[in-house]
Amino acid sequence: MLTKAPRGTKDVLPSESYKWQYVENLMREICEFYGYKEIRTPGFEHTELFLRGVGESTDIVRKEMYTFNDRSGRSITLKAEGTSPAVRAFIEHGLYAETQPTKLYYITPVYRYEKPQAGRLREHHQFGVEIFGAKSASADAEVISIAMTLLKKLGLNNLELRINSVGCPVCRKNYNKVLKEFLKEHLDELCDDCKVRYEVNPLRVLDCKVESCRRVTGEAPLITDYLCDDCRNHFEELKKYLDAMGYDYIVDPRIVRGLDYYTKTAFEIISKDIGAQGTVCGGGRYDGLIEECGGPSMPGVGFGMGIERLLLTLEQNGIEIPKPEGPDLFIAYIGDEAKLFTFTLANKLRFNGLKVEIDHMERSLKAQMKYANKLNAKFAVVIGEEELESKKVKLKNMATGEETEILIDEIEKAIKN
């Protein structure tokens, strides 16, 4: 146990971390182009935020949160989701009083007590984007296009964008009634889970995977046929924007997000290559959330993207992320006097912008050269008594093996050319 990471957590070792850095940098860069600024919120929140934000009936709240009392007896919950904390900060700091919309992004760990499997962890990482204050469908479309742009820039083009509208409290209530009446007729054909869903949240019967349930729901009334004018117009608008950008998408009335706060737009981006947990990105509109959390009545849209799942998808599609380059220069030394000289020379060159490595393992000269090769150094020099005396070194190009004699003072210039 002592030397084992807790269940559902993963170390990111140097052999992987460069991939994380690559995709995270790309996320930040894209957000910059879209004018979304980073927000960082705490790793934990007051439990009530998630109760209120995510919804008390959701699985996340009922059985997946890491909740504990701190030493003063406050109920604390590790960040279970990204949107509510962003909303909380938006309200707490009065950002709603500034010019709108407020466009935010974050890259953060998320904690949920789940049973680990492919693409599902207890600590996972999300890239999230939120836009507060904009009710226009162009905001929904912009948020979706951030996700799509990221995927495209990574070379991923076989993921599926699925969209739906889950309506507003008014039309959803209406639809719920219709759906419930329909399901009531077929209650005996549904699986046991769905009999419970029928009571708690009938919408979720729609995405049940059990064959018999699918047969029933195939005939079920669709929410998209029951939207109120406002919701239907919004959905049509969104599709117009998506069409204009040339995105392929599927309207999937079965999409039901597991968080209570969604209204109107709900969408998912799905990979078929990473096992049963294929939702790489999920999001939607939440026009009631900010008010629900104690803020002004303001709309919002956003998404969360699972970084682990994104990386899995890249791997499954054979997309290679560029490996970090080796050092510009490896300086090998012979003898203690040369080591001291080498050490300070390396430091100076690094300060001036070269990536320089030296040996710390008392290696022989030959072993230092092997090491330089292994590190993928571009150039190498050897410094011993002769070089200390003459102030000259042979700069070796490790790719070609070619050596040129130059002054030690000329190393920086020679490599930079």
Place this chain on the structure above:
RNA sequence: GUGGAUAUAGUUCAGGUGGCAAGAACGCCAGAUUGUGGCUCUGGAGGUCGUGGGUUCAAGUCCCACUAUCCACCCCA
């Protein structure tokens, strides 16, 4: 929470019906004449065979329990 599979060197894996002083490949380290890498060759280090019980003259190999990992359900990113 339910179900299935698996657990042998740093890594990926071999080890029919119980008899190993436990192997391979890759990786790691060191050498192949004197101050220079990549290829090749030689040698070396490294394993409580997940943990704890049990059966047996004898268990990595059979039985039980526990733990962990993987996969699926559920749910979600």
